Amino acid sequence: MLASVRPHAWDLPLFVHVLGAMILFGGTLAVAAFGWASWHRPQRELLARATFRTLLAVVLPAWIVMRIGAQWTQSKEDISGTPGWIGAGMAVSDAGLVLLLVAVGLAYWAARLRGAGWQPRAVAVLSSLYLVALAVAWWVMSTKP
Amino acid sequence: MDTYDWLLALHVSGAFLLVGGSVFAGVCNFLAQRTDRPSEIALFFGLVRVSLPLIGVGSLATLILGLWLVHHVDYSWGEFWIWGAILLWLVMGALGGMGGRVQTRARGLAERLAAEGDAPSAELTALARDRRANVSNYGAGLAALLILVLMIWKPGA
Numbered sequence: 258m259l260a261s262v263r264p265h266a267w268d269l270p271l272f273v274h275v276l277g278a279m280i281l282f283g284g285t286l287a288v289a290a291f292g293w294a295s296w297h298r299p300q301r302e303l304l305a306r307a308t309f310r311t312l313l314a315v316v317l318p319a320w321i322v323m324r325i326g327a328q329w330t331q332s333k334e335d336i337s338g339t340p341g342w343i344g345a346g347m348a349v350s351d352a353g354l355v356l357l358l359v360a361v362g363l364a365y366w367a368a369r370l371r372g373a374g375w376q377p378r379a380v381a382v383l384s385s386l387y388l389v390a391l392a393v394a395w396w397v398m399s400t401k402p
Numbered sequence: 403m404d405t406y407d408w409l410l411a412l413h414v415s416g417a418f419l420l421v422g423g424s425v426f427a428g429v430c431n432f433l434a435q436r437t438d439r440p441s442e443i444a445l446f447f448g449l450v451r452v453s454l455p456l457i458g459v460g461s462l463a464t465l466i467l468g469l470w471l472v473h474h475v476d477y478s479w480g481e482f483w484i485w486g487a488i489l490l491w492l493v494m495g496a497l498g499g500m501g502g503r504v505q506t507r508a509r510g511l512a513e514r515l516a517a518e519g520d521a522p523s524a525e526l527t528a529l530a531r532d533r534r535a536n537v538s539n540y541g542a543g544l545a546a547l548l549i550l551v552l553m554i555w556k557p558g559a
Contacts, residue, residue: 265555268554268555271554272550272551272554272555275550275554276547276550278418279417279418279421279422279425279550280421280422280425282418282421282422282425283421283422283423283424283425283426283428283429284425284426284429286422286423286425286426286453286456287425287426287429287430290426290449290452291449294445294449298445300441300442300445303437303442303445304445307433307446311429315425315429392415392418395414395415395418396411396415399410399411399414399415400403400407400410400411402403
């Protein structure tokens with residue numbers, strides 16, 4: 258029962274990490290929803306702009322907060338080596354940044370094209386994949402197998 | 403994985419659905435207030451509906467599994483972080499419901515105006531930016547944030 262014996266020095270870093278991760282999940286959810294919605298709605302230009310702005314204003318800042326919190330928490334914990342649950346979290350986090358940056362580029366491209374073309378769908382697919390990866394990461398980080 | 407691990411992982415998953423769904427709804431609400439065109443307001447308030455199952459399932463999962471965890475771990479019900487979180491959960495639900503009712507009315511009006519020519523309307527703009535609804539929604543978000551603070555710091559434990 259780690260939560261009941263966790264030293265208080267870990268609380269603030271863990272709070273920063275979890276809050277960042279939750280906002281990252283919600284922002285990515287919004288991006289995915291805008292991408293899928295643009296498939297069959299006439300307001301493609303509006304949704305393309307909303308997708309790009311949400312990525313810049315919510316998703317990327319949340320990723321930074323989540324990642325700073327992760328590193329800060331790890332620095333407080335005296336864990337030898339890299340257990341599987343930390344490795345899995347790091348992998349989702351760091352590979353996710355690459356995926357998010359590709360999504361930002363595609364979302365910018367989609368906004369320039371006023372939502373026409375294949376780019377909004379590509380952003381929807383990438384963000385949906387990232388949502389699944391985030392769910393796997395929070396499950397693994399919670400259960401610490 | 404033992405019972406505690408399952409309960410904790412599902413409780414945390416509920417919290418992710420609740421807060422993530424709320425962030426999504428907040429983004430849609432913010433975007434709906436940045437436009438005057440009824441079809442665009444209807445679009446963003448319509449997308450808020452996608453977040454409602456996540457918020458609903460997340461709310462119930464955090465409460466039910468949280469209560470189960472308290473019973474399983476033998477925490478005392480008198481500890482501040484436990485009863486404070488339950489109280490905040492009730493406040494969050496009440497405030498979220500109040501804000502949501504105004505959004506539902508705004509969506510209905512926006513859909514009607516969009517079908518009647520999509521001309522901007524002062525009544526719709528005022529309803530979409532309703533101050534009381536905004537205070538309720540941000541209050542619900544603040545309550546969720548405070549629950550997270552209680553869950554991590556566990557004051558009184």
